[in-house]
Amino acid sequence: MSVGRSRRQFVKSMVGAATLSSIPNLSLAAQSSPVPLGIPEFRPAPLGSILPLGWLKLQLEIQARGLTGHLDEFWPDLDKNSGWLGGTGESWERGPYYLDGLVPLAFLLKDPRLIEKANRWIERTIANQQSNGQFGPRRNDDWWPRMVMLKALSQYHEATRDDRVIQLMDRYFAYQLKELSWRPLREWGKYRWQDEVLSIAWLQDRVGERRWLPLASLLQKQGYDWATQFKEFRYTQKMDRASLGFTPTDPLPDRAMQTHGVNNAMALKAGPVWSLFSSNPTDGLGLQIQLNALDQFHGLPNGMFSGDEHVAGLNPSQGIELCAVVEAMFSLEQSSAILGQAWIGDRLEKIAFNALPAALTDDMWAHQYDQQPNQISCSLRERPWTSNGPESNLFGLEPNFGCCCANLHQGWPKFASSLWMRDLEGGAVAGLYAPSEFRFNAGAGTAVVLVENTDYPFSEDIVITVQTQQPVQFPLSFRIPEWAANNSIQINGESTPTAISGSYATVRRQWKTGDRIEIHLPMRIRVRTGYRNSLSVEWGPLVFALNLKERWVKLRQRGLTADWQVLTDSPWNFAIEKDSLRLITSASSSAMPASSLFSKSGNPVSVGVRARKLEAWKEMDSVAGELPQSPVTSTEPGERLTLIPYGAAKLRITSFPELQPE
Numbered sequence: 001m002s003v004g005r006s007r008r009q010f011v012k013s014m015v016g017a018a019t020l021s022s023i024p025n026l027s028l029a030a031q032s033s034p035v036p037l038g039i040p041e042f043r044p045a046p047l048g049s050i051l052p053l054g055w056l057k058l059q060l061e062i063q064a065r066g067l068t069g070h071l072d073e074f075w076p077d078l079d080k081n082s083g084w085l086g087g088t089g090e091s092w093e094r095g096p097y098y099l100d101g102l103v104p105l106a107f108l109l110k111d112p113r114l115i116e117k118a119n120r121w122i123e124r125t126i127a128n129q130q131s132n133g134q135f136g137p138r139r140n141d142d143w144w145p146r147m148v149m150l151k152a153l154s155q156y157h158e159a160t161r162d163d164r165v166i167q168l169m170d171r172y173f174a175y176q177l178k179e180l181s182w183r184p185l186r187e188w189g190k191y192r193w194q195d196e197v198l199s200i201a202w203l204q205d206r207v208g209e210r211r212w213l214p215l216a217s218l219l220q221k222q223g224y225d226w227a228t229q230f231k232e233f234r235y236t237q238k239m240d241r242a243s244l245g246f247t248p249t250d251p252l253p254d255r256a257m258q259t260h261g262v263n264n265a266m267a268l269k270a271g272p273v274w275s276l277f278s279s280n281p282t283d284g285l286g287l288q289i290q291l292n293a294l295d296q297f298h299g300l301p302n303g304m305f306s307g308d309e310h311v312a313g314l315n316p317s318q319g320i321e322l323c324a325v326v327e328a329m330f331s332l333e334q335s336s337a338i339l340g341q342a343w344i345g346d347r348l349e350k351i352a353f354n355a356l357p358a359a360l361t362d363d364m365w366a367h368q369y370d371q372q373p374n375q376i377s378c379s380l381r382e383r384p385w386t387s388n389g390p391e392s393n394l395f396g397l398e399p400n401f402g403c404c405c406a407n408l409h410q411g412w413p414k415f416a417s418s419l420w421m422r423d424l425e426g427g428a429v430a431g432l433y434a435p436s437e438f439r440f441n442a443g444a445g446t447a448v449v450l451v452e453n454t455d456y457p458f459s460e461d462i463v464i465t466v467q468t469q470q471p472v473q474f475p476l477s478f479r480i481p482e483w484a485a486n487n488s489i490q491i492n493g494e495s496t497p498t499a500i501s502g503s504y505a506t507v508r509r510q511w512k513t514g515d516r517i518e519i520h521l522p523m524r525i526r527v528r529t530g531y532r533n534s535l536s537v538e539w540g541p542l543v544f545a546l547n548l549k550e551r552w553v554k555l556r557q558r559g560l561t562a563d564w565q566v567l568t569d570s571p572w573n574f575a576i577e578k579d580s581l582r583l584i585t586s587a588s589s590s591a592m593p594a595s596s597l598f599s600k601s602g603n604p605v606s607v608g609v610r611a612r613k614l615e616a617w618k619e620m621d622s623v624a625g626e627l628p629q630s631p632v633t634s635t636e637p638g639e640r641l642t643l644i645p646y647g648a649a650k651l652r653i654t655s656f657p658e659l660q661p662e
């Protein structure tokens with residue numbers, strides 16, 4: 001048994017010492033290709049090979065009972081008049097966005113009702129491909145919505161092995177290669193080219209040929225140069241309508257596209273995805289360079305950057321759009337596999353366990369367009385957004401604009417199907433943690449099932465048990481988060497050497513049925529310093545926020561759902577004592593909890609803190625006004641406050657002024 005050894009070292013040694021064909025799962029065609037294939041560190045597990053268990057299964061079932069399972073029954077943009085179903089209705093991104101989340105949800109839950117719903121769209125899309133290779137609504141030839149539908153189709157193929165998808169993509173790529181010379185990428189497609197290049201990489205991986213390299217190159221060439229934007233980052237301030245260059249009549253100016261929150265979230269994967277074709281590993285660094293720039297000038301304490309709907313600076317009263325949250329997650333899921341770096345999983349979990357549940361009601365029937373880390377009311381009021389309207393932080397069907405209503409569905413399902421990856425030796429990689437079951441074939445086709453039991457991120461302990469047809473050798477790798485110092489991994493009760501936090505620990509040995517792996521990832525309360533020296537509180541991958549008493553006021557019924565304002569009479573203007581933070585845990589949840597762990601009633605952990613009110617910190621323009629520069633002093637009486645997980649607190653303070661230590 002050996003522990004450690006970096007993936008990159010291993011891949012390098014394999015490539016140097018052996019022919020590529022001796023690496024399982026790597027296409028033979030890569031050897032003879034004129035341009036060497038960029039080798040991903042890991043490969044995503046195909047949809048269907050991971051099944052959710054425990055709290056994660058419950059979360060997906062809540063989603064299926066909520067908006068995702070019923071949206072097409074009452075939202076006109078998804079009804080049978082959709083252009084994607086052959087009608088004359090919405091013919092752009094909303095159908096594909098919905099499918100991109102509905103397909104993985106349906107197959108993760110093996111839910112016949114949802115599979116039937118998804119099939120309707122997929123069948124229509126496949127059956128109506130034109131003889132020239134074009135597919136999708138005839139009345140809209142925009143490249144962008146097709147980029148989204150390709151992602152939904154590739155997931156459908158993973159779950160069903162329906163090779164009509166391969167044929168459709170192959171014919172479409174041939175058509176597009178001819179068309180792009182006179183009808184180049186424009187508007188959204190120009191800024192989101194990497195999402196299609198990802199589908200090209202997916203297809204080439206399936207068919208074992210590099211035939212679509214010219215198309216990938218053309219998309220990259222016509223697409224926006226994100227790498228240069230972040231090497232020479234100019235957008236270091238909050239944007240507004242004037243600095244964006246808005247006019248009442250013209251389409252969005254380039255500046256607005258380049259500072260658009262969702263475009264930026266999608267672009268996080270541009271460098272890693274392009275590195276698969278350029279074979280230049282430095283392209284993969286684009287992710288880190290982009291995140292560093294966004295964090296420095298626009299970072300928020302929920303793991304995201306501000307974008308409401310353009311980059312908005314560091315103030316935690318600014319918002320971030322739900323589309324940007326789910327797209328950042330998808331970008332990080334893909335980048336995590338391509339680059340094989342543990343920090344990417346840390347960041348992904350921070351967004352998934354905080355920013356994602358925060359923007360959705362506990363029953364997943366309503367969502368926000370923009371969420372704020374410091375969010376003291378959700379009401380129909382103008383707020384100091386860069387460009388969004390007065391509905392943006394309501395919880396509802398389609399507050400502000402309907403894109404998030406169509407796009408939110410991919411968040412939890414793609415997270416679930418990204419928990420495990422494969423390595424190039426045929427082993428398994430735990431890239432994210434949540435209760436699940438992973439089925440794959442290890443060496444010589446031996447079927448293996450790994451069952452992961454845990455309440456993570458509400459628990460420090462993860463237990464994985466192995467089932468195999470017969471004893472079989474393969475590597476098992478585990479992501480050790482940066483924050484998990486003094487972690488331990490035990491195999492059948494025996495300790496392995498301590499793994500370095502912020503890396504993958506790999507155990508190579510012969511595995512047999514009944515082997516038991518216990519991973520302990522110690523979580524400590526951590527304090528992060530942010531805007532104007534304010535403090536935000538973390539424990540493991542969770543962020544904590546002040547628990548304000550919420551009053552939900554229905555604004556109007558919207559078909560099967562409703563739009564809501566959320567108001568509070570609770571005081572929120574507190575400064576906290578850094579040294580007084582204490583963790584409070586209630587009894588650990590059962591294997592199948594009764595309610596979402598990201599709800600106020602379901603969450604099993606909270607944090608106590610001593611605080612004093614800060615009278616000078618007041619509401620302004622319906623948001624928490626400018627944060628006082630920390631440290632601060634207050635003569636108000638000391639109080640004991642409770643902080644709860646960020647995702648459960650729909651009204652909250654996340655960034656607190658720090659009380660000057662006495």
Ligand SMILES: [Zn+2]
Pocket residue numbers: 321322323324402403404405407
């Ligand atoms: Zn959106």
